[in-house]
Amino acid sequence: MTDLTRFTIAQARDHLRKKDFTALELTDAHITAMEKYRHLNAFITETADLARERAKASDFRIKNSDAKPLEGIPLGIKDLFCTQGVQTTAGSHILKGFTPNYESTVSQKLRDAGSVMLGKLNLDEFAMGSSNMTSHFGNVVNPWKARGHSDDLAPGGSSGGSAAAVSAHLAMGATGTDTGGSIRQPAAFCGIVGVKPTYGRCSRWGVVAFASSLDQAGPMTRTVRDAAIMLNVMTGYDPKDSTSAAMAMPDVEAVLGKGVKGMKIGLPKQYRPDGLDAEVGTLWDKGAQWLKEAGAEVIEIDLPHTKYALPTYYIVAPAEASSNLARYDGVRYGLRVAGNSLDEMYAKTRAAGFGPEVKRRILIGTYVLSAGYYDAYYLKAQKVRALIAQDFVQAFAKVDAILTPTAPTAAFGLNDKVVDPVAMYLNDVFTVPASLAGIPGSSIPAGLTAHGLPLGLQVLTKRWDEETLFRVCQVLEDSAKFPGLIGES
Amino acid sequence: MSLDKATVRRIAHLARIEVPDADLDPMVKELTGIMNWIEQLKEVNTDAVAPMTGGTDMTLAWRKDTVSDGAQPEKVLSNAPDKHDHFFSVPKVVE
Numbered sequence: 001m002t003d004l005t006r007f008t009i010a011q012a013r014d015h016l017r018k019k020d021f022t023a024l025e026l027t028d029a030h031i032t033a034m035e036k037y038r039h040l041n042a043f044i045t046e047t048a049d050l051a052r053e054r055a056k057a058s059d060f061r062i063k064n065s066d067a068k069p070l071e072g073i074p075l076g077i078k079d080l081f082c083t084q085g086v087q088t089t090a091g092s093h094i095l096k097g098f099t100p101n102y103e104s105t106v107s108q109k110l111r112d113a114g115s116v117m118l119g120k121l122n123l124d125e126f127a128m129g130s131s132n133m134t135s136h137f138g139n140v141v142n143p144w145k146a147r148g149h150s151d152d153l154a155p156g157g158s159s160g161g162s163a164a165a166v167s168a169h170l171a172m173g174a175t176g177t178d179t180g181g182s183i184r185q186p187a188a189f190c191g192i193v194g195v196k197p198t199y200g201r202c203s204r205w206g207v208v209a210f211a212s213s214l215d216q217a218g219p220m221t222r223t224v225r226d227a228a229i230m231l232n233v234m235t236g237y238d239p240k241d242s243t244s245a246a247m248a249m250p251d252v253e254a255v256l257g258k259g260v261k262g263m264k265i266g267l268p269k270q271y272r273p274d275g276l277d278a279e280v281g282t283l284w285d286k287g288a289q290w291l292k293e294a295g296a297e298v299i300e301i302d303l304p305h306t307k308y309a310l311p312t313y314y315i316v317a318p319a320e321a322s323s324n325l326a327r328y329d330g331v332r333y334g335l336r337v338a339g340n341s342l343d344e345m346y347a348k349t350r351a352a353g354f355g356p357e358v359k360r361r362i363l364i365g366t367y368v369l370s371a372g373y374y375d376a377y378y379l380k381a382q383k384v385r386a387l388i389a390q391d392f393v394q395a396f397a398k399v400d401a402i403l404t405p406t407a408p409t410a411a412f413g414l415n416d417k418v419v420d421p422v423a424m425y426l427n428d429v430f431t432v433p434a435s436l437a438g439i440p441g442s443s444i445p446a447g448l449t450a451h452g453l454p455l456g457l458q459v460l461t462k463r464w465d466e467e468t469l470f471r472v473c474q475v476l477e478d479s480a481k482f483p484g485l486i487g488e489s
Numbered sequence: 490m491s492l493d494k495a496t497v498r499r500i501a502h503l504a505r506i507e508v509p510d511a512d513l514d515p516m517v518k519e520l521t522g523i524m525n526w527i528e529q530l531k532e533v534n535t536d537a538v539a540p541m542t543g544g545t546d547m548t549l550a551w552r553k554d555t556v557s558d559g560a561q562p563e564k565v566l567s568n569a570p571d572k573h574d575h576f577f578s579v580p581k582v583v584e
Binding site: 097098099101199200212213214216239242243245246305307308311312314315322326329330331332333334335336338339340341342343344345346347348350351354359360362363364366367370377379380381382383384385386387389420421422436438463 | 492496497500501502503504505506507508516519520522523524526527529530531533535538539540541542543544545546547549550552561564565567568569570571577579580582
């Protein structure tokens with residue numbers, strides 16, 4: 001029998017309905033893979049028994065011709081989504097022992113659509129990082145290796161467990177969350193598709209909060225069609241999230257194949273700084289060429305405030321984080337370290353529970369919000385954010401979509417010690433502007449470096465225009481003929 | 490822009506994170522590095538710019554001010570590190 005983990009979601013969906021194999025068989029194949037590849041450390045919590053139970057329920061519904069859109073599809077859930085009765089850690093020690101009594105809206109929607117949860121995926125602590133190295137549960141290993149080398153590489157972050165699991169065929173798809181690039185950058189590093197929809201498309205209810213004006217969930221899959229199938233299910237208005245959009249999500253699977261003929265695609269000149277990695281630059285040119293060949297017009301555009309996006313992000317995101325993470329005080333859930341007073345208990349609990357990167361961001365956030373500095377830093381950053389968003393509005397008056405590289409490099413080594421926090425932040429230089437503007441963005445695996453490592457191309461469109469996003473992504477995917485992860489098994 | 494030890498100690502206190510004295514020096518260095526890098530925002534003229542205060546341009550929806558959930562003390566307390574009857578327990582705060 002063929003290895004069931006090789007199918008895409010779309011293929012498996014058809015086979016399950018034709019009863020070529022059962023949902024339980026499909027789930028078992030993925031459980032076997034998940035257990036075999038434990039050395040990748042992609043999962044924090046495996047839920048094999050629960051998965052088998054849900055797969056059996058899927059088989060029952062398939063038998064009764066009551067199959068839902070994702071019936072019997074085994075997925076991984078980033079461990080930032082609260083899952084009823086299953087430990088949820090956010091990659092942090094401070095949530096030790098936390099088992100939610102409720103299910104996040106997005107994971108509930110995926111459950112209601114018949115999907116099977118295989119387990120909870122590793123991530124940077126509170127989704128703060130670009131390497132998955134800040135997780136309390138240890139780093140994730142990228143399933144890709146440089147040709148002829150055995151060194152372990154970073155999967156990117158923060159959705160590093162999600163990217164590694166999907167790339168290595170441990171799950172057919174996974175949820176990710178993206179605050180400044182946490183879906184797109186790891187998707188690029190692991191050679192998979194990652195989509196961050198427009199801010200407001202996916203409910204944030206039940207997702208552990210990092211920076212509330214930026215956080216957005218999205219799918220991570222091996223094909224564009226699979227991402228569309230998942231996103232169709234994950235989105236939708238939720239009265240429990242005041243920022244969730246009260247508008248219908250277009251069927252993005254239905255637009256696939258419509259092509260880009262007559263579209264205008266922008267290449268922002270600011271995304272080609274001096275010293276841009278030559279292979280990254282070449283792939284970007286190739287992507288533009290593919291779109292031209294498919295009938296699009298490609299023009300250079302100007303996004304003048306691009307260089308200020310990262311420093312803006314590193315005020316806005318830590319400020320919101322310092323406020324959101326104030327709730328971890330040892331009183332209601334998670335870790336508690338005893339102290340002689342309430343204040344001492346808070347301070348000791350938070351000192352023991354948070355890792356260095358989270359502490360760094362809480363302190364920066366507290367500083368920029370503190371009396372005397374609010375206007376100079378936080379208000380200033382909010383104003384620059386408005387200018388960055390305005391850049392995109394002006395660009396989208398001229399073009400339908402923007403094409404850029406996803407990340408400045410391919411995956412780096414887990415042993416390449418990055419000592420300077422700012423150097424690590426630069427990983428997100430191409431993804432952060434879209435996060436600040438709240439527009440949708442995706443990363444498509446588009447080629448390999450000379451060393452055989454995946455590189456991604458990023459597509460951006462205006463708010464609420466996921467249809468154009470998916471049309472462009474589909475053309476890039478068809479043109480790139482990206483091989484995916486081969487071998488190892 | 491340079492943060493000093495006293496400032497870092499003060500913000501750590503505001504954030505309720507205990508920082509041992511030995512960790513203060515490296516922390517001062519890291520935070521100063523980040524804040525120096527952020528300083529470049531001063532170059533941008535934002536005189537006539539309204540701040541962007543959220544991730545969306547939608548107006549927040551109104552709803553009726555009614556109770557929609559509640560009366561589940563067992564569930565609310567199920568993850569408590571320390572509890573007493575239907576209450577969270579904390580160190581004594583009032584003498």
